[in-house]
Amino acid sequence: METAQTLLSFGPEGWGDEIASGVLITVSLALATLPFGLVLGFLVALAKQSEEPSMRLAGNIYTTIFRGLPELLTLFLIYYGAQLGVQQVLRLSGTSATIEINAFAAGMVALGIMFSSYASEVFLSAFRAIPQGQYEGGYAVGLSYRKTMRLVVLPQLFRIALPGLGNLWLILLKDTALVSVIGLTDILRQTGIAARVTRESFLFYGLACLIYLLLAILSSWVFRALERHAERGTVGR
Amino acid sequence: MSAASTAVVERPAPPPRRWSKARVAGHVLVALWLLLIGGLLVYLVRAWDPVLFDTYAGRYLSGLLVTLQLVGLSIVLGAVFSVPLAYGRMSANPVFGGLAYGYVYFFRGTPLIAQAFLIYYGLGSFRPQLDAAGLWWFFRDAWNCALFAFTLNTAAYQAEILRGAIRSVGRGQWEGAAALGLSRWQTLRLVVIPQALIVALRPYGNEIILMIKGSAIVAIITVYDLMGETRRAYSRSFDFQTYLYAALIYLAIVETLRHTIDWLERRLTRHLHH
Numbered sequence: 001m002e003t004a005q006t007l008l009s010f011g012p013e014g015w016g017d018e019i020a021s022g023v024l025i026t027v028s029l030a031l032a033t034l035p036f037g038l039v040l041g042f043l044v045a046l047a048k049q050s051e052e053p054s055m056r057l058a059g060n061i062y063t064t065i066f067r068g069l070p071e072l073l074t075l076f077l078i079y080y081g082a083q084l085g086v087q088q089v090l091r092l093s094g095t096s097a098t099i100e101i102n103a104f105a106a107g108m109v110a111l112g113i114m115f116s117s118y119a120s121e122v123f124l125s126a127f128r129a130i131p132q133g134q135y136e137g138g139y140a141v142g143l144s145y146r147k148t149m150r151l152v153v154l155p156q157l158f159r160i161a162l163p164g165l166g167n168l169w170l171i172l173l174k175d176t177a178l179v180s181v182i183g184l185t186d187i188l189r190q191t192g193i194a195a196r197v198t199r200e201s202f203l204f205y206g207l208a209c210l211i212y213l214l215l216a217i218l219s220s221w222v223f224r225a226l227e228r229h230a231e232r233g234t235v236g237r
Numbered sequence: 238m239s240a241a242s243t244a245v246v247e248r249p250a251p252p253p254r255r256w257s258k259a260r261v262a263g264h265v266l267v268a269l270w271l272l273l274i275g276g277l278l279v280y281l282v283r284a285w286d287p288v289l290f291d292t293y294a295g296r297y298l299s300g301l302l303v304t305l306q307l308v309g310l311s312i313v314l315g316a317v318f319s320v321p322l323a324y325g326r327m328s329a330n331p332v333f334g335g336l337a338y339g340y341v342y343f344f345r346g347t348p349l350i351a352q353a354f355l356i357y358y359g360l361g362s363f364r365p366q367l368d369a370a371g372l373w374w375f376f377r378d379a380w381n382c383a384l385f386a387f388t389l390n391t392a393a394y395q396a397e398i399l400r401g402a403i404r405s406v407g408r409g410q411w412e413g414a415a416a417l418g419l420s421r422w423q424t425l426r427l428v429v430i431p432q433a434l435i436v437a438l439r440p441y442g443n444e445i446i447l448m449i450k451g452s453a454i455v456a457i458i459t460v461y462d463l464m465g466e467t468r469r470a471y472s473r474s475f476d477f478q479t480y481l482y483a484a485l486i487y488l489a490i491v492e493t494l495r496h497t498i499d500w501l502e503r504r505l506t507r508h509l510h511h
Contacts, residue, residue, distance in 0.1 A: 047266070054263030061270050068491040069484055070453035072464060077480055084477055170346070177348035181457055188351055195358060202359035209347040209355055216346035 007198055008207070015194040015204070022190030023211060029107055029176050029186065034169065036112040041119025048120060049127050059120065066117035071175050074114060079106040079182050107179035115172050122164035126157045159230040166223035170216055177212070187211055277481060284478050293470045293479065300466030301486060303380075307455065307462060308448045311384055315391035322396035327403070337396070344393035350454045352390055357382040357458045383455040387448065394444050402437035403429060435505055442498035446491055453487075463487070 010016035047059035066074065079101055086099045130153055138148030180189035187208050195204040254260070325337030344352065360367065360376045367373040375381050406429045414424035456465035467483040470476075 047263075050259055050263065052257070052259040052263045054267045055259055056263075058263060058266035058270060061267075064492070065488065068450075068488040068495075070450040070464065070487055072453040072456070073467075073480065073484055073487060076468075077484060080471070080477060080480065174346075174348040177350050178454070181350075188348070188354070192354070200362060202355070202362040205351060205355040205359040209343070209351050212347045212351060213343060 004200075004203060007194075007200060007203065015190070015198075018190045018194065019187065019207070019211075022185060022187040023215075025104075025184060026173075026176050026186040027215070029104060029111070029179065029184070030169075030173050032104075033108050033111045033115060033172060033176075036108065037115030037119055037168075037172070038165075040112060040116035042123055044116055044120035045123035045127060048124055063117045063120055066113050071110075071114055072178050072181065075107065075110040075178055075182065078110045078113075079103070082106060082109075103179060103182045103184040106182065107176065107184055111172060111175055111179070114175065115168060118168050118171070119165065122161050122168065123157065126161040126164075127153075129160050130156055159234075162223070162227050162230055166220070166227075169219060169223070173215055173219065174212065281478055281481060284476070286476070289474060289476060289478075293466070293474075296461075296466045296470065297463065297482065297486070300461055300463040303460065304449065304452055304462040304464075307380070307384060307387065307460075308445070308452050311387035311391055312395075312445055312448060314384075314388040315395050318388065318392040319395035319399055322392055323399040323403070326396060326400050341393045341396055344390050345397070349386070349390055349451050350457065353383060353386040353454060353458055356386045379455070379458050379460045383452075383458060383460050387452065391444065391448055394447075395441070398437050398440040398444065399433075401440070402433035405436045406432045435502075438502050438505065439498065442494065442501075446494055449490060449494070450487070 006013055008014055008016050008019075010020070044059050044062055047055045048063075050056055050059075069077070082101045083099060086101070090099065134152055134156070135148055138152040143151065176186060177188045180186050180192070183189070191204040191208040195201040198204070322337050322340065325333045326341065328334050328337075356376070357379055360382070364373060367376055376385075410428050410432065411424055414428045419427065452462060453464035455462050456468050459465070461469065463483060463486060467479055470479040
């Protein structure tokens with residue numbers, strides 16, 4: 001127990017500060033991905049519920065591809081693909097250099113794309129749950145399409161989509177662990193380094209699992225509060 | 238506009254569809270997709286390398302078999318283990334229920350890759366004890382550890398699917414069966430399970446798809462599944478098409494599964510439609 005305490009302490013002998021910085025990276029990656037994934041997912045959902053068949057087709061191709069690929073493979077495709085792409089562009093412009101793509105950025109793009117392809121389905125089913133009368137009511141009081149969307153449809157849409165988005169957030173949080181494979185110093189990578197140096201693998205990987213669990217519990221509290229907030233208008237029914 | 242008038246009067250030619258903004262944007266997006274997919278196909282054809290194919294085709298196949306074996310076995314073993322777990326989740330006993338809840342929460346709340354690391358690398362810390370228990374031969378091997386981790390993980394998800402499906406069958410079904418004099422076990426087997434399985438079919442299918450995609454992480458703990466073979470091929474050839482072929486194979490598997498599940502669901506619920 002004594003040794004575990006020193007190993008986990010914050011200081012030159014302990015790994016506490018390294019792991020804490022890993023937690024910070026994991027959380028900031030997930031938080032940075034969220035708005036990107038939400039906006040992209042919403043746009044894809046709009047495309048998929050459009051009256052225009054070609055729009056629906058484009059949206060469906062997107063979800064088919066990115067929901068069918070393994071998360072790790074998507075990450076590698078984007079990481080190595082972007083690296084090759086940038087090198088091609090540089091070669092065309094006459095300079096040759098090996099470029100390292102930032103792992104955080106690659107992770108953000110890959111996770112955001114995966115998040116959005118699932119989020120589009122959540123938004124789509126939320127759109128279907130809103131009756132046509134809500135739109136018609138909006139137009140009847142003289143609101144434009146945009147205003148109806150913003151003032152009538154979107155507030156209800158988010159309330160309906162919130163539980164589904166909460167699940168997707170938990171999946172996103174767990175999927176950030178994959179980005180450690182391409183070198184991001186997140187929770188899993190930092191605990192992995194500690195495990196290799198100290199040969200206390202069970203302690204450190206167990207700690208990693210507990211930290212992820214703690215983040216999941218915290219997130220579910222936040223989402224429960226958000227859901228209660230969103231449903232405050234419907235309680236009386 | 239109305240259906241009655243078109244039935245009597247000769248149907249007028251539909252007005253030509255206008256090129257609305259959405260229509261233009263949709264066509265542009267589809268064109269971009271076609272360009273991208275076509276470009277990738279042209280790249281794959283032009284970069285076709287018989288030597289590369291001869292070297293790696295067999296390995297991809299063996300990697301694919303490893304993936305399918307790993308997922309198939311862990312789904313079946315996890316299904317077996319999920320039954321007592323689901324029972325625990327539904328039991329009124331606080332100890333049993335609490336344990337099952339904690340188990341499910343842990344395995345659903347942590348990343349699969351961290352669980353695999355915990356089992357493959359972490360259990361190495363207990364080598365003397367495992368040796369003494371005669372279990373070390375099992376946990377020394379990465380494939381066994383992956384199978385173990387996947388089984389524990391999928392059991393947690395499947396227990397929740399099972400619980401949700403059994404809950405979805407109404408109380409009246411139990412009461413009706415009791416009124417007919419069926420025992421609890423007969424009710425479960427003859428009345429509840431057949432209805433619950435239809436509800437559970439889609440979630441089970443999704444779980445299989447998620448496992449196939451998630452199984453790619455075993456490549457990190459040195460199991461040569463499809464992803465592991467792909468990584469090895471890329472690290473030797475530095476040829477990007479190795480990843481593209483893996484993507485095509487995974488997409489083909491997932492799409493086949495998805496359509497099979499759709500078909501199965503339509504077939505099994507045909508008595509519920511008109």
